[in-house]
Amino acid sequence: MSKLNRNTENQEHASHLPEHGPIDENGKEVLLSLKNVDITFGKGDNAVRAVKNATFDIHKGETFSLVGESGSGKTTIGRAVIRVNPLANGEILYKGVRISGKIPKSLDREVIRNIQMVFQDPAASLNERATVDYIVSEGLYNFHLYENEADRVRKVEEMINEVGLLPEHLTRYPHEFSGGQRQRIGLARAMVMEPELVVADEPISALDVSIRAQVLNLLKKFQREKDLTYLFIAHDLSIVRFISDRIAVIYKGDIVEIADAEELFNFPLHPYTHSLISAIPIPDPQLEKNKVLFTYDPSIHDYSTDKPELVCIGHDHWVFGNKKEIEEYKATREKNVPLKTITILDKDAPRPEEHHDNIAHDEIQLPPLHDTGSAWYALLSFLLPVIGIIAAMIFKKHRHYRNYKMCKKGAIAGFIVLAVILALFLLALAAVFI
Ligand SMILES: Nc1ncnc2c1ncn2[C@@H]1O[C@H](COP(=O)(O)OP(=O)(O)OP(=O)(O)O)[C@@H](O)[C@H]1O
Numbered sequence: 001m002s003k004l005n006r007n008t009e010n011q012e013h014a015s016h017l018p019e020h021g022p023i024d025e026n027g028k029e030v031l032l033s034l035k036n037v038d039i040t041f042g043k044g045d046n047a048v049r050a051v052k053n054a055t056f057d058i059h060k061g062e063t064f065s066l067v068g069e070s071g072s073g074k075t076t077i078g079r080a081v082i083r084v085n086p087l088a089n090g091e092i093l094y095k096g097v098r099i100s101g102k103i104p105k106s107l108d109r110e111v112i113r114n115i116q117m118v119f120q121d122p123a124a125s126l127n128e129r130a131t132v133d134y135i136v137s138e139g140l141y142n143f144h145l146y147e148n149e150a151d152r153v154r155k156v157e158e159m160i161n162e163v164g165l166l167p168e169h170l171t172r173y174p175h176e177f178s179g180g181q182r183q184r185i186g187l188a189r190a191m192v193m194e195p196e197l198v199v200a201d202e203p204i205s206a207l208d209v210s211i212r213a214q215v216l217n218l219l220k221k222f223q224r225e226k227d228l229t230y231l232f233i234a235h236d237l238s239i240v241r242f243i244s245d246r247i248a249v250i251y252k253g254d255i256v257e258i259a260d261a262e263e264l265f266n267f268p269l270h271p272y273t274h275s276l277i278s279a280i281p282i283p284d285p286q287l288e289k290n291k292v293l294f295t296y297d298p299s300i301h302d303y304s305t306d307k308p309e310l311v312c313i314g315h316d317h318w319v320f321g322n323k324k325e326i327e328e329y330k331a332t333r334e335k336n337v338p339l340k341t342i343t344i345l346d347k348d349a350p351r352p353e354e355h356h357d358n359i360a361h362d363e364i365q366l367p368p369l370h371d372t373g374s375a376w377y378a379l380l381s382f383l384l385p386v387i388g389i390i391a392a393m394i395f396k397k398h399r400h401y402r403n404y405k406m407c408k409k410g411a412i413a414g415f416i417v418l419a420v421i422l423a424l425f426l427l428a429l430a431a432v433f434i
Pocket of ligand 1: 041042048050068069070071072073074075076077235
């Protein structure tokens with residue numbers, strides 16, 4: 001497309017944005033930079049400092065996740081990036097160009113087109129009175145990103161196919177769709193603009209667990225195919241672990257830790273990050289029941305004289321703390337021994353420390369290695385139901401619950417088919433002899 005159409009529009013308004021962002025000291029292209037960003041709501045005594053001194057870079061092509069509990073300021077940052085929330089202090093740069101505060105109207109239009117947002121609640125974010133066709137086309141209309149009507153229709157149909165819906169859905173209204181389908185419409189509306197950066201604000205939190213993976217896979221597919229960069233907002237570390245390149249943790253408006261995803265999970269230095277990791281449910285009910293929840297107590301910090309700041313302690317790992325804390329964090333990291341984040345208590349079993357030390361915390365957070373739930377188990381159990389039932393019992397004992405369910409399902413279906421054949425045979429016998 002769009003390169004053509006973008007150029008067409010850029011000829012009308014010379015582009016304010018360079019083709020590439022600046023390169024940082026690690027040789028990575030910086031697409032978005034927040035520098036000392038403060039965001040405040042209200043005035044005087046009622047003022048809420050929702051975001052305090054937020055500073056981070058997002059590199060081209062990466063998934064950068066922002067994680068923290070409800071009310072910590074994640075959405076406020078996302079909305080500041082798309083220029084909805086004004087800053088009280090600091091600035092936001094896109095490809096090195098300031099996009100916060102007062103900017104020329106033509107730059108504002110370029111920013112809207114290049115940075116799109118996908119919202120948490122697909123029901124609330126879609127205009128209920130507009131058809132899907134109009135919803136997906138709205139940005140194209142506003143920015144004249146099509147050559148003629150046939151071109152617009154082609155773009156919209158292509159996009160609706162790409163998100164897994166059908167062209168006949170275009171004439172329908174949002175209320176005629178399920179939550180997952182509405183989120184697909186929201187994705188189509190954002191992606192049809194061919195953005196470079198997508199702010200995805202809890203895009204799967206409102207969806208059924210069963211369809212969350214589909215929407216995540218769709219986001220990943222778009223990223224691979226269109227070289228997208230994501231600012232992914234979530235309140236739960238377990239969701240972002242496997243989709244993020246880097247993760248920033250935010251607590252009550254302060255960014256308390258930023259690191260590569262694996263670095264953060266291996267060395268969660270800030271106690272709030274530790275508490276978020278310990279809150280991730282373990283798929284094994286026995287271990288989950290006996291897990292000790294680590295809760296964060298902010299009163300452990302004494303910031304009365306020694307003020308905290310976000311400091312890089314090496315390994316591109318940033319932690320928020322005062323000088324004393326930062327020295328401790330550095331010393332811990334230099335030992336290079338992954339930190340223990342989960343403690344399992346079990347009265348009847350070995351001591352908690354011993355119990356935990358035998359299992360890497362990575363392992364307990366994952367389902368058992370061979371718990372695949374493959375359809376082959378069901379098929380073989382259908383053909384050999386007795387063996388299927390035995391296999392199901394063994395899988396259940398080893399907590400391979402998905403395999404167990406598949407075997408059970410297949411074996412039961414196999415028994416029913418055998419019973420029906422036997423019944424028919426007996427009926428036939430009866431018919432012959434009576
Ligand atoms: N428009 C507003 N007016 C006043 N206060 C606001 C406004 N928007 C957000 N806030 C306040 O700013 C703080 C951060 O809110 P924000 O919505 O960014 O949190 P969040 O981390 O995204 O939470 P959630 O996961 O629940 O969406 C909260 O204390 C919230 O009450």
